[in-house]
Amino acid sequence: MSDNLARHFLLREDVVFLNHGSFGACPRPVFAAYQGWQLELEQEPVEFLGRRLHDLLRAPRQALADELGCGSEDIVGVLNATSGLNIVARSLDLKPGDQILTTDHEYSALEKTWSYVCRKTGAEIVVVKIPLPLVSEAQFTDAIIAGMTERTKVLFLSHITSPTALLFPIEPAIAEARRRGIWSVIDGAHTPGHIRLDLDAIGADFYAGNCHKWMMSPKGSAFLHARPEVQSLLDPLVISHGWTKDSKQPGAKGAFGSSPFIDEIEIQGTRDPAPWLTVPAALQFRKENDWWAVADHCHALAQETARRLGELTGLPALSSPEFCAPQMVAMPIPECDTAEIHKTLFERYSIEIPVFKWQDRCIVRLSVQGYNSVAQMDQLLAALTELLGLTAPPLAAQG
Incomplete structure (x- = not known):
């Protein structure tokens, strides 16, 4: 499903985009409608x-x-x-x-x-x-x-x-x-x-x-x-x-x-x-693509990824699942230079995701949208494992 939905978006194919929560991403048909309004105005x-x-x-x-x-x-x-x-x-x-x-x-x-x-x-x-x-x-x-x-x-x-x-x-x-x-x-x-x-x-x-x-x-x-x-x-x-x-x-x-x-x-x-x-x-x-069903799939993928990272780090989640944003999860990681981890994730692994210090916690904030896939979650976990010195992650059960 993710590969099929990814074709609707204008995101760069060489970047693993896991930061929908910051600015979103506009689908092609919606962006075309946007440009149509701009053209009509200029005429x-x-x-x-x-x-x-x-x-x-x-x-x-x-x-x-x-x-x-x-x-x-x-x-x-x-x-x-x-x-x-x-x-x-x-x-x-x-x-x-x-x-x-x-x-x-x-x-x-x-x-x-x-x-x-x-x-x-x-x-x-x-x-x-x-x-x-x-x-x-x-x-x-x-x-x-x-x-x-x-x-x-x-x-x-x-x-x-x-x-x-x-x-x-x-x-x-x-x-x-x-x-x-x-x-x-x-x-x-x-x-x-x-x-x-x-x-x-x-x-x-x-x-x-x-x-x-x-x-x-x-x-x-x-x-x-x-x-x-x-x-x-x-x-x-x-x-x-x-x-x-x-x-x-x-x-x-x-x-x-x-x-x-x-x-x-x-x-x-x-x-x-x-x-x-x-x-x-x-x-x-959203209506034509049954996006609430897509959101349910994204929610499951976000929670599964957070669970897998939690098993690697041994750090507790910030909430029980019902109080976590459905498609976005702040995942605690061990003490580290968050600015350097953020920079390296993008420069070495082409992964766009926020990494920051919040109060006394180091956080990786994952967003999962319809264009994301299980394979991208595996890429993220493998990169964090290497950068943070964690035990190698198992592959997700889905593939």
């Missing part, structure tokens, strides 16, 4: 951007809303999850002494975002240490709730963590935050197309996710979701044609007839809308 830019764009932007909103379980007026396109979360972080009315509750597993760019906000507002970041290995929902939820105080104004969580590839069971913590009047802000950068999402059921106040990773749309396509009750809290990062002076009034409309939440964020000067317009093509590609 008549004024018509496309000046007269057609507002209507064109509705289609990806609706397609994504249907996929993610939310209303099409509660979701808006942004360049990436980081930009969407910056809109939220820099809009919320925080004051000196207010607390932003988060975990020790967050993405570094967002750690910097909240640090910037705290410098501007006088708010404070409170970091909860999540006990490892993560083996139960209560273990996670109890740790989060224990960190909540009367000063907690924001709960900021990753749904799937970047450094540790953990799938956090966020729903009970979000419900408790709502009960206490705490804004919940969720970094879902890795979740769309990775797990089945129902944003209305999750119930977060704000949720941002990338489409360019596991949904496999072009780079520059992501979304911000906000519950209708909190949309008026948001200000765009760029004030442009979509903004109106009455945008905070009850029932206000944006400059182009949608809500201020939609118009102020969507219409921010000249940009290339092709990545966002291609989201329906990415969803169609």
Whole structure:
């Protein structure tokens, strides 16, 4: 199956690409649709951007809303999850002494975002240490709730963590935050197309996710979701044609007839809308190729590879399987120069995979997508065995 699916992708054949989680990889048909939109724009830019764009932007909103379980007026396109979360972080009315509750597993760019906000507002970041290995929902939820105080104004969580590839069971913590009047802000950068999402059921106040990773749309396509009750809290990062002076009034409309939440964020000067317009093509590609079944195969391969490496290293996993991201796993390795291992894996073995130090652990973060194979997992394990001085790995049972 992997060899057959690999033909759909533009990845270099001389590289073993095991890092889909960082930037994704766009299938050929989806990339062709992306270039088609770009060509159409260039053929008549004024018509496309000046007269057609507002209507064109509705289609990806609706397609994504249907996929993610939310209303099409509660979701808006942004360049990436980081930009969407910056809109939220820099809009919320925080004051000196207010607390932003988060975990020790967050993405570094967002750690910097909240640090910037705290410098501007006088708010404070409170970091909860999540006990490892993560083996139960209560273990996670109890740790989060224990960190909540009367000063907690924001709960900021990753749904799937970047450094540790953990799938956090966020729903009970979000419900408790709502009960206490705490804004919940969720970094879902890795979740769309990775797990089945129902944003209305999750119930977060704000949720941002990338489409360019596991949904496999072009780079520059992501979304911000906000519950209708909190949309008026948001200000765009760029004030442009979509903004109106009455945008905070009850029932206000944006400059182009949608809500201020939609118009102020969507219409921010000249940009290339092709990545966002291609989201329906990415969803169609996934449907035509039964990608949830592909994801199940990838999950099994990722877990089997992690199990095999764990047998070689003797190091415990960071979580039980149900709290590991389905197609991504952070695999502990013995103490080493992670930068040198990363460099050598690519230069000597042509393997593209993140290797880094997280807290007191050395980590290899494996992503498995439909274009990967058992043979590539064998290559990775053989390379790590040589570089780390491990006992030679057995070949996988599949081949």
